[in-house]
Amino acid sequence: MQQIIPHLPSHRTITLSLLFVVIFYLAYIILTGHEALFSALDTLKIVDWTFILGCSLGNYVVRFVRWQYYLALLNYHIPIIRSFAYYLAGFSLTTTPGKAGETIRSLYFHKHGVKFSASLAAFFTERFLDVVVVACLALLSLLHFIEYQSTIVTSITILLVMVAVFAYGNTHYLIERLLPLIKIKLRLKFINRLLEYLTFFLSHTKQLFAFKALSLALTLGTIAWLLQGLAFIYLLQHFNIEINLWLALGIYAASLLAGAISFIPGGVGTTEAAMAFLLIAVGVDKQTALIIPIITRIASLWFAVSLGAFSTLLLSLSGITIKMQQSDTKGSDTRHSG
Helix, strand or coil, X not given: CCCCCCCCXXXXXXXXXXXXHHHHHHHHHHHHCHHHHHHHHHCCCHHHHHHHHHHHHHHHHHHHXXXXXXXXXXXXXXXXXXXXXXXXXXXXCCCCHHXXXXXXXXXXXXXXXXXXXXXXXXXXXXXXXXXXXXXXXXXXXXXXCHHHHHHHHHHHHHHHHHHHHHHCCCHHHHHHHHHHHHHHHHCCHHHHHHHHHHHHHHHHCCCCCCHHHHHHHHHHHHHHHHHXXXXXXXXXXXXXXXXXXXXXXXXXXXXXXXXXXCCCHHHCCHHHHHHHHHHHHCCCXXXXXXXHHHHHHHHCHHHHHHHHHHHHHHHHHCCCCCCCCCCCCCCCCCCCCX
């Protein structure tokens, strides 16, 4: 199988991504009404922002604990402060295509001997399990949105089946045997590349999908996203919106899920739109329903991007920079012996 190596996005890609984000938020603010938005932001005091951002930071810390556990499981031991700085740096380009944030993280860890195959496998695993956790939390919205029951239940079933498939260690051997035949039949570069990524994923995540590791990862993932959901519930209460707590968590999770399955970097646009739509559907007035997603994303997505940029700056000032590697070290797809 062709070796998978991280690639940094071009300056043009980053510029276009940022331009898209700026245009979207300008349009969104115009639709919402900038005076109403600024007035709502003005009602949030320092104590409010401390709690909301604290929940977001708690989310990142818990997810980092899971990441550090994965590295230890793969027999890598990086100093915790340095590792946390690398982990945060991965958020700096969350809004660019191609999972560029993780590309940067992999490059940082590669300087400490962490093979690309290991860091990418850990990343694919945690992102996949995050989707599973968020999708399960989205089920909470079924208490109100019964009409979407079949869609969400079907999605959850597919995700759980995929977890079982990935946890079965010999699945990748079957795919590797079928891959040449599929390539001959389809001759579609995109599909072939997707199958290669799937094979890579399955062949490098067997340890991470063992029962103990899977249970701990799902537990930590649930804690992390409940913390983030708590900030959303706090915002709803701040604006005097009375919604059942489980329904509120379901709305938040369903919005994140909409952003994830849209394949738009950072879920920009789709997450905000889904959140506003669901809030309006439960009776929140339109203007407030449009304002809350903006504040929520400031305290989550853009807080993460800001922390990532700050971490990258500190690493750069301390002399730690990265450059793109053309290939991994020999035997990069084997486990590091420590």
